[in-house]
Amino acid sequence: MTQGHPTGTSAGSERTPAFGVPRQRSAQPLAEPPAADGTTGATAAKKPGRDRYLDLLRTIALVRVVVYHLFGWAWLTVLFPSMGVMFALAGSLMARSLKRPALGVIRGRIRRLLPPLWVFGAVVLTLMFAGGWNVLDDPDHGGALGVVELLNYIVPLGAPPFPWSVGSKSGVLENTWAVQAAGVLWYLRAYLWFVLASPLLLWAFRKAPWVTLFAPLALTAVVGTGLVSIPGETGNAVTDFVMYGSCWVLGFAHQDGLLARVPRYLAVSCSALVMAFGLWWASGHLGPDGWDLNDIPMAQAAWSFGFVVILLLYSPSWQELPRGLARWDRLVTLSNNRAVTIYLWHNLLIMATVPIIDLAYGLPFMENPSATAALDSTYMVWMLLLVWPLIGVMILATGWIEDIAAKRKPRLWPDGRKSKARRAK
Template structure:
């Protein structure tokens, strides 16, 4: 097994930050607002309205890199924990809480706003639209949470079978997708959320342990093979070119992840490994790294909160009629995408700054409540993960105000889930020592 170098750590952090930045930029680019004659704001779906824009998703569907980097980091973290004799339950609890605390606070604040707006009589249609916009990125959270929880098992399989694990996962994903497309079995397709994205996650293990050497021919074969397979599936198969969900499009490449998405995952991972030596040398420059490094520290904040500036702009510029509105998708509309993105970027920087104290508070809460190496209530950890994942799946599919109503059941489920994960670590002996030392 190989060891990590500082350069590789930087490149992994860069991949994670780059993936988040492009996701944010992509969401902003395809989100267009229209002020209707009656004064209300709507958001026509650009990919469904201007069909050629579906090709743009080839540049912005970069989440395979996030799962690749996540698998690389998680593999190293679990390997160290395992060598130190720490338990799988304690490690999983800590990883889950790091994800659930910021997601829970974000959800709680959005749900509070939904409750207030509903109580004062905000139009249910507008509330549903806003609730969807604030949850559009949530599909990632339950998938990543499940893969994190399964890391000890996935890593054990990796240690025994190596590259054969992602190959088998990919083969099973292809069978599942064939059943979805051929027999219209959508329930089977749910497996592919874990299998397809799990291939990238598992390849992160292989990358870290040098089972895929960057300077060998394998990454180039993956890049070329993935690109050719994607092109063939889109050209001759039933799959669309869009790598983001488009309403009414069937089959979809993302809902559930398709064979074409699997090809894209393999190809993109291959490209990332091919260019790794060059980019690693670039990232060794301290001046450049000082610019890139902070993005990694706020990546979760950027991912969760990046649609809030859109609501601010909608209220400040579109409801008031100040914003110019050329024809949707016209040349003038695309020119105005530049100031649109710049304004949203400035606002997001402000949001991150305002949330600074909250982030520091969450870090303190995490230290108080994170599970120790021997969680006090392992059953609570399991139930908490099930409850949290279920709630996050619901929000990802329906938004925070489905039908213009407050979602009581999933809101309670998320509160209970996060609470159960937190109580597994309360009052542990190790934590008392740590807090005293602080």
Template structure:
């Protein structure tokens, strides 16, 4: 059997620069930038950038080991990576501090030691600089590759065996949970997956560096077809997040093997093309570390600027503007701090590393770096202050704290192209299929130990309900069907009750909220603005006089918020506000003469048969649930409620429901949040795939076109649970029968 590692002609002799390395690395960096800027799922299938990066790293590392031994090679490689990384890290930490100061939040640095020696990737708070750190896993993986270089070279002596073992390990890692086999979870699973997938390509690169024989074209073609075809075929077994190949190590490895074989078929033209690239390709590969580290900052700044200046409906301008701006700002970073790579490599610093270029004058280096970097830190702190807008992310997820910018709705023009539908609600839900999907999801999702979920389908009362639970860690099991705190899902209940009263004529959505007992008068804000989180009220926890150790009443907390300086004039923008929804609860009690808990029982739980839904009455220091976060119900009842809210006339009239989900003008509904894909119809009407909200312990989402709603309660609570809740909903909805059309 011929080695799959030998898919390209061996590199040129040790002391001759191989232009093919420059060409492949340049293409890989371009693909990485495009993916991070646009995140089109199909891009993940076009040229496997990170496997190629590790392939080239393994090749160059093996060549260096032949020249100078492991200790010398490890020291030089680590220095060439870490010095530029430290400069980048300093800029990120400055951005983090500035962002925290602007938003009034506590400074979040994560594990600070990782910025000194990133054997584990440094990851900070998403709202302060998270998008600038999510790509740094590559830095950590590369350092481990350097540390384990002797093992990599040893494995490269038998590349076929290494390929078989790695692919078998990845298959066990991803498919093992389906067969009930024990597999790693959490951070250990991530480490094992990275080691097997990217370690394989480092091994193949090392084997390529020392290859002496090549397979024939027939073998290359067979590997290409088998690799890519196998990855495509396995998509029916291994679910991919939004169709992205990057969500599966196994499929990525197979597709990358196929790609490398395909490159081997055109190795001659590729090398000639790379040779013609000359100084440009050599310069890009010599600044590869700078480009990789700084390009996310360029993307964030560009997308922020595009969102500000692009007119509504200007979707056709978004892609070229984002790509062009990201490339230009990355080039600015290369000119400003790229010379640090020369210093780290022991070379004279140059603005652009080409033969014959004069070294830069040392007196100019620091001033030339400090200006752009300082300006960039200030601009990034503005972009991140208060949490990154979903439009900064290439594929906006469900917006649980921020309204979606116009760019989110420009992303897709026709909902029929993207939105899967079902012809009718499901009469019953397949418990075995859902349980298997839940078990698989919990097993493969890092940072989640247990989940209790409810899935509902229906047209009116949503009576087809399934509740299940799954756990991967001993002692973290969650009983299925037991009531959980709905937290901010309560806001959808409050919004429905306010809209019911608006239909009755007792509340005018667009007139100032009337004076309420205990609430200081003088603030002119409407119920509609409060429902949109656009009232300008600060969170009560951020107001002067708030004591987290005191037991508060709703009226006292609203009084604190009303007396505090407003965040902005009502109606101008969105800032998530528990204070505003407490005020709405007080308004409901005044106009109806009933306690909020009775309104929930009489108007929501009773008509829909939600037997577990109540409002929590216990007193907790520093927190009041009430109409902002006090509803309690089982995951199944919360899923039924979420589905009925967006489709049932038992809750709202069609006219009131249309107001609930109207995304004009602020990009969110009335107490509910859209989940993308999103778009704009030809008549200017915005639409969204689904509705719901993420909360600290998961979230609930309704997919009206699919007649399905999902609620997930996850452990441990926190940012990770909030982040992955939409993926859980999509996964469980996707395994149900009866879907037609589709994404």
């Protein structure tokens, strides 16, 4: 994805694996429904209510995803490996849910994921077709196979088709907007694979916890380093699965209390070594964006693994956010209740900021060269400021679909304010 700039090109920068398109460098298992309660890293003891520490992590991951896709800063993948963190949170929630019959749990997870995807897919496909794309004539997805691949907009087991160029460069959105919009869907595929595999993974974890925990790292060393190459989208999907597999299983370890049984000094020391290995590996395998770990599967897997271990080891059990963070309580609640909506739409909304900001160049005072130069120099800042209200509008417009998918009463702005008011009474 090219950086957004005053001429109207789209914002953000992504890497290339999944779906053969630039891929999210950052994401909760954003498709994972918000936690109903949480566990502490130290004791894994269940307490009623939500674990606000885990909610906070999810919010940080979402914000980091948006900022990363806007600015494309490679160092953000090191500062906070959002995808690894969020896969771990989803794994923990999945392990807790699998105390119930597995088929019902899987059906519930899929039900919560698909309706928001269907709305997103309907909008995106309508725009693609309106822009002149014909899947039957697409050189990459043509014929009957391309039509079959459209089913991935309904159930994301594989790679959804999309045009690399649609519309014109002088259009409202640049002609590569479809690549950026569909780029987020790699995560839904990986999440769905993990959900379907979780009963078997959890069984294996409880039979051989350490083998199951480290096996994905070992497999990443095989398929994520080029030692064994799996061609096409199958290779992309397998690499995604093993790269974040240990983080998902770490969620099991957190939920079952395995991490609590490891001496903290030993767990932190070993995690630091694994993270150091990840950075060392990255230093010798830098991609086109330098230290962007999303271009380097082995480094991403190792760094995310160690990072997540430390986060979960020091996981406090917050029924409420502490005083210094309390001001963000409503934002944390809202982002957790609308995580799928934010994740699905944020890339398209980043691109939508460009034609909106470009309208400012037509204002009368913009004839002054200094005014034009000022807007040019602050363009990305304006994009950052504008994308959040656009996300808010999308939450109002489509976020309630997450409630329907979860069999809850639809809510326009579920930031917890009414719930707190009722408790205060």
